[in-house]
Amino acid sequence: MSFSSLVGSSSSSSHPLVPYGWDADWEAEFAPHAEQGLLPGRVVRVDRGQCDVVTAGGVVRADTAFVTPHDPLRVVCTGDWVAVEPGGNPRYVRAYLPRRTSFVRSTSSKRSEGQILAANVDHAVIALSLAVELDLGRVERFLALAWESGAQPVVVLTKADLVPDPVTLAHLVHDVETSAPGVPVLTVSALHGEGLDVLVALVGSGTSVLLGQSGAGKSTLANALVGEDVMDVRAARDVDGKGRHTTTTRNLLALPAGGVLIDTPGLRGVGLFDAGSGVGQVFTEIEELAERCRFHDCAHETEPGCAVRSAVESGELSERRLESYRKLMRENQWIVAKTDARVRAELRRDWKRKGAEGRAAMEIKRGRFQ
Known part of the structure; x- marks a missing residue:
């Protein structure tokens, strides 16, 4: 792919980066970097510590050594607005502007790390x-x-x-x-x-x-x-x-x-990463039904007065949809628990409670058949 394809056609707007999303708010954010003589640009590709940045003068290659923290969510990625040096060999990215949004998934790492896409x-x-x-x-x-x-x-x-x-x-x-x-x-x-x-x-x-x-x-x-x-x-x-x-x-x-x-490349794995509110927005009808359950901590399984289970039984809600909701909520809770002690404690209490309920049910069963 040629860089001319990435740069696109010239714009009649006042700033050459307007076709790439440059606006007054980004300009205001960039002001402190402009005072240092740095140039604004948007990252069009990242590759092993190097990135291609589209600037007012075209696409330049820059090194990210100065903005490569240990946190994988804070590394430079495609879509970032950055401050680059006006020249030099190599040329360096000196900072990136605060992100308005970021698309993050979990990695396959056992350390529960996120990857910004x-x-x-x-x-x-x-x-x-x-x-x-x-x-x-x-x-x-x-x-x-x-x-x-x-x-x-x-x-x-x-x-x-x-x-x-x-x-x-x-x-x-x-x-x-x-x-x-x-x-x-x-x-x-x-x-x-x-x-x-x-x-x-x-x-x-x-x-x-x-x-x-x-x-x-x-x-x-x-x-x-x-x-x-x-x-x-x-x-x-x-x-x-x-x-x-x-x-x-x-x-x-x-x-x-x-x-x-x-x-983006094809994604084989799409792991959740602290996406509780996102899951809730996908399953808005289940979240709304849950508000009518008798117990505020209802797991929507065998609890009496469960509005979610009632909706499944009446055909208002599909069993597949409820199972998908449970799966994503469990996965997200597990990811969050790896880094949040309070959530880990809540999970342990929940496991103990379910274990006790299971043992009690087995005792009742045994008593019936003895």
């Missing part, structure tokens, strides 16, 4: 391929992370041309809409240009990050939005619809119709 994002575009069976649980997982980041999620069902029957397509859209309350759900065929106008209008302002598994059609979608082949595309495997990692780094692209797009 993109910064200063307004829309999280979650791409799902219609070439394979939809995994609604994964949709909900992506949405939880998106809501937690502070961005507005958007679900895009790609490869719609592979579902020619409109009735079947409508059912699939309905299933996703049920799993994504309050979230726009779009169907597109990037190959044929169908449905792209709505997506272009939606991402036409601000910064959007493109997320999804390998084979979801993200690179094809990015090329369609940019209007040229800036990302490599490979065919997905016929056997399972999975693709290979054609995108290996996170890249920031200026869109010709306005807005900025951050394309």
